[in-house]
Each structure stands twice: as structure tokens, then as C-alpha cells.
Amino acid sequence: VAKSRGKGRVVHFDRALREEIERQRHIERDLATAIKDGQIFANYQIQVDLASGRLSGAEALARWRHPVLGDISPVEFIPIAESAGDIVELGYSILRQACRDALLFPNEIPVSVNLSIAQTMDDKLVSTVTRILGETGLPASRLKLEVTESVLMHDAERVVVALQELQSIGVSIALDDFGTGYSSLAYLRNFRWNELKIDRSFVRSVLDEPLDLIIIRAVRMLAEEIGAKVIVEGVETVEQERILKAVHCDIGQGFLYGRPVSAEDLPATILRAHASASLEHVPPADFD
Ligand code: C2E
Ligand code: MG
Ligand code: MG
Ligand code: MG
Numbered sequence: 623v624a625k626s627r628g629k630g631r632v633v634h635f636d637r638a639l640r641e642e643i644e645r646q647r648h649i650e651r652d653l654a655t656a657i658k659d660g661q662i663f664a665n666y667q668i669q670v671d672l673a674s675g676r677l678s679g680a681e682a683l684a685r686w687r688h689p690v691l692g693d694i695s696p697v698e699f700i701p702i703a704e705s706a707g708d709i710v711e712l713g714y715s716i717l718r719q720a721c722r723d724a725l726l727f728p729n730e731i732p733v734s735v736n737l738s739i740a741q742t743m744d745d746k747l748v749s750t751v752t753r754i755l756g757e758t759g760l761p762a763s764r765l766k767l768e769v770t771e772s773v774l775m776h777d778a779e780r781v782v783v784a785l786q787e788l789q790s791i792g793v794s795i796a797l798d799d800f801g802t803g804y805s806s807l808a809y810l811r812n813f814r815w816n817e818l819k820i821d822r823s824f825v826r827s828v829l830d831e832p833l834d835l836i837i838i839r840a841v842r843m844l845a846e847e848i849g850a851k852v853i854v855e856g857v858e859t860v861e862q863e864r865i866l867k868a869v870h871c872d873i874g875q876g877f878l879y880g881r882p883v884s885a886e887d888l889p890a891t892i893l894r895a896h897a898s899a900s901l902e903h904v905p906p907a908d909f910d
Contacts, residue, residue: 648690652688653702657715661687663884664682664719666883670895672870673872677728679732680888682720683696700738707740710744713741714750716735717751717754718754718758733765735768743776743781747788762793765793766793767794768798769796769798770797771799772804774813782813786814795815796818797819799819800818800820801821814848818841818844820853821855822855829862838852838866838869842871852871853871853874857874857875862876878900
């Protein structure tokens, strides 16, 4: 009996694996068309200045509404786009949308856009960002690009040069998911980050795990010394917010303030954040 049950599990596992591979192939096959057809678009999640409670920015997050498979998470399609070679195209498509949409954001807040490893390795990164800014008319000072530590694992010198060029035209560079992956202090020595985004895994347990708070405070002190701002990701409760304010983190982002929404729904999300008092009141005249 045990043997046949074991065998059944193998068959079951085999089928699940085959379905998974089939789904990945489906996604890979449809990627290029989806980018061209606008099935992949940017949603925006607001960021809040913790000291003043004011709106301080919004992050563009890619979404895919697939006609057959339904909504697919970027956690699933970004890695597939990376291995299939569509990620550079996809990344610039999101960047273009974000720069265009940001022109309509209230209070001239900046927009943050995630850059993939392949984009940071792209020879045309600086020229493409410059061109998209020119075409859309968004001032460079209103664009922030987020990269993860992993971009500095390959050909770090070349990537650093490209990121510095972007900074020289006025674009800010943020280190995303800080504290996860292969964190190395060398990444802080070799490049002047404008922002450190502390990964949400540290925020999640900040009330229960003393070490998480100790780490956040240490990062915050380090950031101050190197002239970078600290953003905390994944703020979900007022209790978390209170403690993060107490240790002087600069900016908060998370479901407490709002989930990622389409550009059209952003004003409503901002109004809701005001109504729930997670955001200070901004004069209505500031809305577009
Ligand atoms: P990320 O850049 O670290 O983005 C933050 C993620 O945390 C988003 O997931 C966001 O929806 C989620 N999040 C925000 N607040 C909360 C919260 O309070 N609680 C929890 N549990 N989660 C929260 P999302 O949208 O699924 O994106 C996942 C990742 O996919 C992003 O992580 C980013 O690495 C990648 N990604 C998304 N869009 C793009 C893109 O246009 N280009 C590239 N290269 N990567 C992207
Ligand atoms: Mg990000
Ligand atoms: Mg992150
Ligand atoms: Mg992340």
C-alpha cells in the first residue's frame, strides 16, 4: 500500500511539474505580444514622508492582465521575461508609461521604477532613459530608478558607471530589497545610493523581533552618514508605522497607505489615505 501511495505521489508531482512547465512556456510565448498590446502595464503604490505624513512619491509596479491565464504576478513573469530575453523591452515599456503617468501625479511627486539586471547591463541604458525623459517631458529630478544588490554582482564597475551617469543627469538611484540576497558592505562603498529601501521582511516582524529593529536603526544611521534616505517597504499597520517613525525612517510604503493601483485610480487611493489619516491633508488644488 505504502509503495503504491508513494508511486501515486510521484505521478501527481510529475503532473504538477508538467503543468507548471506548460504554464511557463505559455507565459514565455505570449510575452512579446503582451508588451506590444499593452496587456502589461504599470500600477502605482504611494509612498509617504513619515515625518510630515505627506505624499512623497509612487512606485511603478508591472501588472499583466492575460486574456486566458488572468492576472499574472510580476514575481512570476519578471523572471520568465529575464530568461526569455524580453525583460529589457518590458522594462522600458514600464518606464515610458511611468514617466508619462507621473506628469499627472499630484504635487509633482517623483515616480520610482524598477530596473532589471539586464537593463543595467544594457549599453543603451543611459541613452534610453535620457530619450524617454525627453520624449515624455518628465524632469529627470522626478525619476527614481530602483535596482537590487544583485545588479552589482556582475560587472559591477560598468554598472556603477552607468548609474553614476544617470545620477549626473538628475535621476535618483535606490537600492531595493536592501538586506536580502547577498548583502555586502562593498555595495555601499562603491556607489553613492540616493535611497536604501529596507526589505519588507524586516518590517513584518519589527514589533516582535528586537533584532529587526536594531538592524533598521543601524541601516538608518548608516544611511544618514552616506547621505541616503531610508524607505521602509511593506508597512501594513499603524503600530509598525509608529515604531518606524520613532527610529526616523524617512519614507514608508505599504498596504497601510494603499495597495498598488492603476494611474486612473491613484487619486482615489490618495483621497482614501487622507480620509483614513494615514496621509496628511494636501490641498485639493494639488490634484490633477
Ligand atoms: P519590489 O520592487 O520590492 O516591490 C514591492 C513589492 O511589495 C510589490 O509586489 C508590492 O505590491 C509589495 N507590497 C507593497 N506593500 C506591501 C505590503 O504592505 N505588504 C506586502 N505583503 N507586500 C507589499 P509586486 O507588485 O508583486 O512586485 C514584486 C516584485 O516584482 C517587485 O518587488 C520587483 O522586484 C518586481 N517588479 C515589479 N514591477 C517590475 C518592473 O517593472 N520591472 C522589474 N524589473 N521588476 C519589477
Ligand atoms: Mg521596487
Ligand atoms: Mg523591494
Ligand atoms: Mg521585492
